Structure formats: C-alpha cells, structure tokens
Amino acid sequence: MKKLIVLLAALTMTSYAHAENIAIVGGEVHTMTSQGVIENGTVLLSDGLIDSVLANGDVPDGYRVIDASGKVITPGFIGALTSLGLVEVSSSSGVVDASIEITPISKTGAALDVQYAINPDSSLIAITRLEGITSAATTLNRSDYLFGGQGAVINLEGHRIDGNSANASEFKSGQTPVLKSGAFMTVDAGSDGAELSGGSRASLWVMLDKVFEEAKQASDNLSPEKSWYGINSRLDVAALKRVVAGDMPLFMRADRAADIRQVIAFKDRHSSINVVLVHGVEAWRVAKELAGANIPVIIDPEYNLPGGFDQMGATLTNAARLHEAGVEIAIGMDTHNIRLAAQHAGNAVANGLPHETGLASLTSVPAKILGLEKEVGSLRQGARADVVIWSGDPLEVTEAAESIFIGGKAIKMESRQTKLRDRYMSLQQKKHTNPSQYERVE
C-alpha cells in the first residue's frame, strides 16, 4: 500500500513537471492574503505552485522572467456558481448534464453528483479561462428534486489546446478537471423550492428539517440487506451525512427577507451545517443577522428589479450593504458568461463596495466558501499557481486578462471564439478571395 502511495505521488508530480519556473515581476500584485496589495511585486511560480510573493524580490536562477510593469496581478478568478463543463448549448441541443429529471437513484436529489459529468473539452472552458477565470464551482442548474445534488469545483485547464491529450501516466494519476468533488450541495429555499414541495413553504421547511433529521439519525452503514423506508434514498443519506458533518456546505437559495430569516433559523437548528446563502436579493435587509450567523452570500449584484414578490427590495446596493454589516460576499453566477463576473463585481464597487472586497468576491471568498482557500483564490505560498496578469483594473470593463497561468502553465490565449474572429477578420480584409472554410489563420 505504501508503495502505491509513493507511486501515485510521483505521478502527480510528473503532471506538473512541464510547468516551468516563472517569475512575474514589476506588477501591482493583489495577493488576497494578509500581504494585501504589493506594488512592484515578484511572484515566483514553480512546480505548478506559488513559491513566494515578495516586494521587489530577487529572481533566483532558472526562472523565466515576465515583466508585468504597469500591469495588475491577481489570483485566477473563481466562478462562484456555474454549470461549466455540464452544458455546451442550453436549448434544443441534446443532453444538457446541468438539468435532471426524476431518476430511481435518488429520492431527494442529495445523491446526484456532477463530478462524473464534467466535459473538459467543452468550448466554454477555453472561452471562460481567457478572461481570467481559472476555476469554478459547477453544478446542476435545474432539478426536479428538492436538492440540486452535489456540485464540484473544477479547474479550467481543460483539454490541451495544442491537441496533445493527457498522457497515460497523467490519466492514471487521476488528473481530471475536478479539484474537489462533493464540494457543495444546493437547495432552493424560496419559491422554487416551495413549488417542488407541493406548492408551499408550509411543506418546504418541514421537509427540509425532516430529511436532515433522518440523515442524522440513520446508521452510517445503510446496507441493501436491511430494509429502509426513509424519505431519502440510501445514497441521499450518505451525501446528507457529509452536509450534516459540515464537510459539504449547503447552498441555500432564497431572495425574500422572510425566507432568508428561515435560512438563518435553519442554521440555528442545524448548527453543524455549513450554510451559504445564494442569490439573496433582499439579503441586505437581514444583513446583521446573516453576519451574526456567519453565513456568507453568493449574489448577482446587478439584480435590482422586482422580478417577483420575493424580490421587492432588490437594489444595486445589496453588496455594499451586506459588506458593511460584515457579511462575506462572493460574486459570479452564470455559465456561458460567467466571464462577466468581474463586470458584476465592478458594478457592485460602483455602488459602494470597496474595490478590494470586489476582488475578494471573485477570489478569496469563493475559495473559502468552497473549502479551498489554501489551494485557490489567493497568491499564497503553496497555493496552485493560478495567476492572471491584467492590462489594468480587472473590474474595469475596458481592461482584460493578458496572460493566464493555470497550475503554473501559461494558457494559450486562444478559443473557438478567437478563431472565429481571426478567420472572419482575415476574410473581411481580403474581400472574400477564399471560400470561408479554407481560411486558416496562424
């Protein structure tokens, strides 16, 4: 057994072996750690990890130096809540792994697990990472169950854009896009959840309490030989036990202030559960209580319309008000355009959120929510070398990611979209000398 572990470790190392040693020097480095912002910082990457972050640091021998003077350096952004890798085209285009109907494997939806459904070749991966997002929480966006199943955190290294598939040893070492499976579980604790529970919150909360009580009380080993009459399936129970243990955060979606108070009360009744509020349009109205209950919030800060009666208090100042009350905020809920999370955070900043908090909402806060704060979301020693060099303020719509490193490897700044752009810009300039499908741009 020991041998096997050593072998596996070696294989894991080799997967990073071709990540060169890189020194990014001269930039304005937002570490998202207690080191704060370092002017003229030196960020050293080696073996796919962050080696050190220092002001005016010396560069040891053997490092490729990248001059980032005048640029801004951040950790790679994290898509806080997406369905990346689970959907290519949303509508009328075959199976979408981001949505699910009732199946026999589960009774409450807790057992569903997206880790098996990730497609690292999805065109969305390259399109998204080009804009500085290097990892993402991904999960089902539609389920006919009470729970939306277990989400995963993936890195966006994706497939090799140069066409080389992962070699056999990498495959054996288990190198997949999944950084963490069973990373969180989702549930709708608002109108949609009520719809799934017979049409009323009167059953939704009774049901939620009941399924968790059942999971707590059920034996750790529900074997097929023993009869089981639970509301949950056996597999649901196993998943919920991890939630009850606090290992898997429970993402509870609610907008109406009254629903959010119920979320807080739920957390009070089930104190071991690690609760995260999602969407939270009226969260600002319950901000102090959320801060007191230590519940972080994932929001869309641009949502300011009463789309329904649960959202009457919608305002662009939601993020700023939550922050002022001491609530931790993550920003970024989308899939095809999760790349716009930086614009969303920028608009939160335009409406009163401090700038550095805006950056944290895209990096360190989602990392912490997902239990990966040592691995991603900050430039700290030993973290994954997911690093972005920006042309300027990343929250400014006119600035862009210029260089991106995932696991220490420089990403080729290319996607299906850039190839389409290049083909047709070339054709338009040549006034259609070639049939378009013969057009190649190097």
Add this chain to the structure above:
Amino acid sequence: MKLTPTKLTLLLACTMSLLTAGCSKQADNDNAKAPKVTIDPNPYPSTYTPIEGQPTLITNVTILDGVGNRIENGSIYFADGKIQALAESGQTLEVPDETAVIDGTDKWVTPGIIDNHSHLGVYPSPSTRSHSDGNEMTNPVTAQVWAEHSVWPQDPGFGRALAGGVTSIQILPGSANLFGGRSVVLKNVPNRTMQDMKFPDAPYGMKMACGENPKRVYGQKGGPMTRMGNVAGYRQAWSDAQDYMRKWDKYETDYEAGKDAKAPKRDLKLETLAGVLNGDIRVHMHCYRADEMTVMMDVMQEFDYQIGTFHHAVESYKIADKLKENNVCSAMWADWWGFKMEAYDGIRENIPAVHAAGACAIVHSDSDLGIQRLNQEAAKAWSDGKRAGLDIPMKDAWTWLSANPAKSLGIFDKTGSLEKGKQADVVLWNGNPFSTYAKAEHVYIDGGLAYSLSDSTSWPVSDFELGQVGEGDTK
C-alpha cells in the same frame, strides 16, 4: 313616406343639427357615391408632454456629440426642449439669466441612449404569467398585433433604464412568430399610459423572426417546423400582402375614376404587411446566423422591401460586407452567446467588426438589466475591438448607442445626436461613460430633467412599487 333606416338616421341627425345647409344638400344628393374609405394611420396618438425644463448650460465638459465629434472642455446649451448650441473650449455661449449653469469638470456629456430592442412593459417586472404580454403565440403570422396594446407603463424597468441614461426605447413583440406584430417607440418618461410615453411622430416598426424560435414554437403546432418552412411563411405572407395592396389600389383607382367602388374589407394583418411594402413601417428582424440573414436579404429583394435592422445578429461579423451593401443595420449584444445553437458562434468583436466594415452597428439590450448599462456594453465592444486591431475612437463608438438606433427607428431627424435643433435628450455622466464606475448624473429628455442621481425625488417610483418594501430606495 317610407323611410329606410339610413334616411331616417340622416333625417334625425339633420333635425338635431338644426338643418344646416349641408344637411339639406346631402339629403338632396341621395344617390351620390359613398365617401372614400380611408384608414387612419395613427389611431392611438401620442399624448406625451415633456417634463418642463429650464434653460441649461453645462461647461468645461467632455462632449461626445454622437455623430463623430469629441469636444474637450466644451459647453452645451439647451433650452425650450432643444439643443441650442455647442461650444469648443474657450468659446463662450450667450445664455439668458435664468439658465442653470453646471460645471462639468471631469464629467462627460453624450446624447441619450436609445435602445432599439426592449420588452419593457410587455414582459415587465414582476414577470408573472399574468403580465406575459409580449408574444401572441397563436399563429406564426400575427402582424395584426401592436406591442403598444400590451405595454404596461407601471413596469419598474422603465425607471431603472432611465438611471442608465436611456431616453428612448423601442418596445418590440417577442420572437416566437415569423411576423410578431408592430413595435412602438417610447420616450422614457414613465407615466400613466402608453400614449403618455409614446414618441410623437415616430414611425412604426414590425417584428419578424428567423430561425429557431418560430420553428420551436410551431413545429408541433402545424408548422413551420423547419427553416425552409419559415421562409415559405414569409414569402406567402408577403404575397398575400401584395394581393391586398392590389385590391386597395384598384379600389382607389376605381373611386378616383368615379366608379361606384366598394372598399376591400380591412385585414389588420395584411394592412401592417402592406405598410412595410409601402415603406411606412420599418422591419426589425430577429436573426442570428449569417446564412439566414443572407437568405432574408434575398427575400427582401424578391418582395422589394427594406429590412431596417437585424436584431441579435450574433454572426453579423461574418457578412458585414453584405450588410453594408444592403444597407441593413445590426443590433447586437457585446458578448451574449451559446444559449442556443444559433447563438453558438458569438464573438466579442462582433460590434466593432460590423462598424469597421462600414456597416451600421447598434448596441441593444433585449434585457431589463442590460438596458441599465448599455454604455458598458459599448465599452466592452470598443475595447475588445481595440485589442483585435480595430481601433475605433470613442466618439465614433457612441454612434452605436444613439445615432444608429435613432436611424434604425426613423427618429434621427428628431434625436440621437447633440446637434442644434434636435430634441434635448442629453446625459451628463459623472465620469467617462466607457468605465464600469461611471454613472448617469443627470438625464434630460426634451430638455426636462427626468433623473438626477443625487435627488431621490427625481427617481421614478412605479405604482407597483408604492407601499412595498424598497419603495423609493436607491435602485
């Protein structure tokens, strides 16, 4: 004397109107032909009245006039609802004593933003089924419906759009149908009725749709279920409209020739289609794919009408040359893509690529959130273009937000640029509007201050929001 009902009515009417000379003359000419049947082209006229404004002078300000000029440290003066003058740095404008003078140092002035693709009011907030009035999904050809008859002016989205500097909006029917019905252009001053917001003398538009939506909606409901079915549907409808026009032409010719002509029965569907073929109504066509847009431009030649604007136009970058040749605008998002197959080839440089090819580019929203920051959409497209080597100055990029949508809607003679004599639809920004952090500080519509960032009493509160959580809050 036996009286026919008609004569009886006439006699009574004449008696009550004290037997005027006209009555006796008409009564004498009993056998004269019926009056010519004409159709009122404007049965729901605008009752819009601008907010009363004060003569206003903004000085030391960066001005994008919306037609390709940028003035640093300039001044703009508007009064009586109209732009009166712009001045370069150092020039002084003579203004009356009662003029409000605003120091525009570090601020920017642009024409008001015009969104030519919105469903505010027809798909309002709250988005309940009771409010879902944007798609008459009962037949693939519903040219007879008018979006203005669905507009709910209490949609809080109007006020939110105003805070984003949007001064005029085209409200379109949805895209479920081949012919979705007429659009209406509104001045974005939220009020009691649609008519109170209706842009005076704006031409009508008509919504058409290519591609996936009609075939998805009607594929199991009698068709069309394919793209070829869609095209057959457009062609048959245009043919029917041509036939209808011939009937009316014959009626008018016969009438003028003194014949006892009988007017054709009005067909509201064909009347709108005939309005397009006559050039009175502008075509706004939802179309994503380059190949489909090209087919539609052939249909347009076949039936001799003009497509004003392709909306969404995610693949316009592939055929920007053809769009230019055919004088068709593209109304686009900066970066939406992938939500369906026909949106799969979206690229971030679509808008600047269309502009660079010399075709007409427009930034549109199709969204109650996107409409609140169309300046940011333009900024993204502008910077994406720049990085791809399409270096378009901001002063030209602003045509995407005001002048080009105004042209698309047929209101460029009235608004869409800061030129002397035009309606004073003006936005004062508290910084460079190509920045995430800039906000509209003042929004003027016809010279009246419709929104002020610092004055909460100037923020529209819809009836729906009164007495509810969040009433009057910062939105």
